[in-house]
Every structure is written in C-alpha cells, then in structure tokens.
Amino acid sequence: MSVHLTFCGGVRTVTGSMHLLEANGQRVIIDCGLFQGHREDFYRVNAQFPFNPGKLDAAVLSHSHIDHCGNLPNLTRSGFTGKVFVTSPTRDICRLMLLDSARIQEEDVKFVNKVNARKGLPSRPPLYSVEDAQKSLRKIRAVDYHKKFKLATAINCTFYDAGHILGSAIPYLEIIKTESGQRIKIAYAVDLGRKHMPFLQDPEILNDVDYLLLESTYGGRTHEPLAQAKLKLAEAINRTMARGGKVIIPSFALERTQEVVYYLGELLKEKKIKPLPIFVDSPLACNITDVFLKHSASFDLEAIRYIRDSQESKKLNFDKRPMVIISSSGMCESGRILHHLRNNIGNPLNTILVVGYMAKNTLGKRIVEKQRRVRIFGESFELKAEVEVINAFSAHADKNELADYVLRTKGKLKKIFIVHGDMDQSEALAFNLRSKGFRAYIPRKFETVTLD
Ligand SMILES: [Zn+2]
Ligand SMILES: [Zn+2]
Secondary structure: OOEEEEEEEOOOOOOOOEEEEEEOOEEEEEOOOOOOOOHHHHHHHHHOOOOOHHHOOEEEOOOOOHHHHOOHHHHHHOOOOOEEEEOHHHHHHHHHHHHHHHHHHHHHHHHHHHHHHHHOOOOOOOOOOHHHHHHHHOOEEEOOOOOOEEEEOOEEEEEEEOOOOOOOEEEEEEEEOOOOOOEEEEEEEOOOOOOOOOOOOOOOOOOOOOEEEEEOOEOOOOOOOHHHHHHHHHHHHHHHHHHOOEEEEEOOOOOHHHHHHHHHHHHHHOOOOOOOOEEEEOHHHHHHHHHHHHHOOOOOOOOEEEEOOHHHHHHHHHOOOOEEEEEOOOOOOOOOHHHHHHHHOOOOOOEEEEOOOOOOOOHHHHHHOOOOEEEEOOEEEEOOOEEEEOOOOOOOOEHHHHHHHHHHOOOOOOEEEEEOOOHHHHHHHHHHHHHOOOOEEOOOOOOEEEEO
16 A cells, blocks of 8 residues: 655645645644635635545644644534644643634634625634634644654654744654555654754754655745844844834744743843833733743743733833834734734834744735835835844744755655745755755645655
C-alpha cells in the first residue's frame, strides 16, 4: 500500500496550513489552519474541507498560531471525531486562540448579517461558534517533546522543538508500511524558528529524515541582526517621545507581544530609552502572557501596564502623554488596534511601529506600503503618522537560516517540499536549495504525492 500526502492548504501562500497523510488505510492531518484573506475568500476557503473530516483518524498540530490551528472548531463541527495531538504549551495557547477566534467569527457575522439584511440578502452562520471551539478543545491531547506516541495505526509521531513560538513543534512522523515493514520518515518544519530568541530553544536538528516539509515565509529574504532591530526600536521610541507623540505597535497577541515587552524591558534596564508609560492593550495578549509565565522563563513585567478592561482601553484616547501602546491584532484586521490606529494615524507626531509580518490585502500591509489614505471601520483616514518597520523580530527562519537548517538535517532527504510562503519566496528557497544539490519541490494546492 502506498503512502500519500495531499497539500490541502498553506502552499504557495502563507496562511491556512493543512496537509493530509494517508497510509495503511489511515488518514491523519497535519495542522488545521485558517486561511486569512478578504472576507469572501475567507469563508469560501475555510468553510469546506477537501476530504471527509468524519473519516480522519487523528490530527497533529505544529503550534498554536491561528494559521495552523484556527480551523479546528470547523473540523469538529464537520464530523471529525479523532484526537488532536499537541505539546502542552500549545494546548494552553490553543484554548485562548480558538475561543478568541470564535468570538471574532461571531462578531464578524453579526456585522455581515446587518449589511445583508439592509440589502435583502440572506443571513449566514459564523464559520464557527464559541461552542464549536469548546467542543474542538475537548479533543486535544498534550504530549511532551521527544516522547514517541501513536498517532494512528502504524504511524508514530514525536515532537521536536521548532524554536518558533512557545510550544511550537516539528512533528516527526514515522510511517511503517504494513506489508513490507518499510519505514518512511517525514519531518514537518512549518513554522521553523531561529537561534538565540528570547524564551525559546533553538530549532532542533533531526537525524533521520526522508521527506522534509519546510516553510518559506522568508525563503528569499534575510533578517537584519537582532541587535540592530533593538536599536531601531529604541530610536523610534526616542524620536517619537521627543516630538511628544505616541508609538502604536500592532502586534500578534501571541509571542511577538511578549518579545517586544521583553526587549522594551531590556532597553529600559540599559537606559537606552527613558521611562514612559507602556501599555499592552489586548485581553488575549494578557491571557497569553499568563501562559508564558506558566511554561517559560519569567520576564520583567513591572514597567508594563496590562489592559483587559475596555473602558480602561478607551481612556488611552484621552491620555495625551507620550507612550507606547502594544495592541492586537497583528495585521490590524480586528481588535483594539483598530481604535488606536483610528485615533492616532492622522497625527504626524505619532509613530506606527510595525514589528511583524503583514499579509497581502490587510490594513497592516497598506500601512507598511505607506498608502496616503487607508480605511478603518469603513471610514477613510489620511496616514500622516510616521511608519517604521522592523523585520528582525521575526519568529521565522530567514533565507540563510532555512538553508542552514536543511544542510544540518541528516537522513536520506529524498525530497524537500517547500510550503508556507508567497510564491516568490518559495521559489527563491527552492532555487537556493537546488543549487546546494537538494531536490526541492513546490507543491500545488490539492496536489497529492506518493512517498516511498
Ligand atoms: Zn507560526
Ligand atoms: Zn505559520
């Protein structure tokens, strides 16, 4: 019997990671991510699965970013009855991420249905509800790193540290072909982190890999050194403080917020920035920070005010002092960051400091592109604030780090499947790896390959 791998999402694009592995009559999926894009595409792509969820035996998740775990509630609602295997920090963060995502879906559909009602169009249900999210969370089982477990009959799995975010794993799958006893070993390095990041271990090198699935978010780009990024962060804050403005940092509630807080703490300690009010204004980021404190090293929280309450959040609009506001969502598509942008984007004294990846067609991307006018809550605003972009805080390995990782991976490495990247980045990485003698291949969405 042959082993098949189908690339169901997160190929030739960054979001929506999902891959189906079929072997010995068993079916498992690796990741069940949300595709992010325009509202219509979002519903169209995420609502349907290209397989019958009721026929899956199990699922494994690499980490708790929403583009890797975010469609799980929909999977269970569509008939999935198996277990979902993750590391324990991923279990804790998934709980927060999926409930938050469900609330966003419910809110968003309310808005859509209001518009639809005005146009005489039928209303529609949310992609999934809080209840769906709760049901899916009950299927999650946590397994420690380095502990081999049975994912399905004749498919074993071990989690290795991906060094990408807290709890992130490289699921290492070992498939035993029942009739021949042959073993096929697949490593899923999606997403792959970097060395020397705060709170994280370096990505682990694997010893015996036949097939490697590798992300390519930064397949053709290099990050500036972290020290330089820290300097840029300090300079942006000092410059804005001198003008009497505010620094608005759109940030992913997960990992990036905690990293920025960590670096701000360092800059304060090193006296590279003067003391100023720093707010983390995101209930989700506050809750995730608690998970960090449970699973990871402690970090200096004294200088930072954490805001959960929405009234307190609104008070920031009337506080005219220079300050730093870190708020989510990271790509400025939802959440409290929208209020802060609306209130501050038109003032040239302020700075919008971009510290994370902005996907195409997001407000964040339009800000990075410095478009003269942007729409927030359906209203047009002139972008007058300074825009500063720091890419080095990335949690993703860059071009050189990806190639280095492949060079250090041991085993037959029959083929490397390049996934999780915009096409130009995937192509750049494939080209680079081929020049080093590797067989690198960029699969198409829904393509099925046979592994032997
Ligand atoms: Zn990720
Ligand atoms: Zn990702």
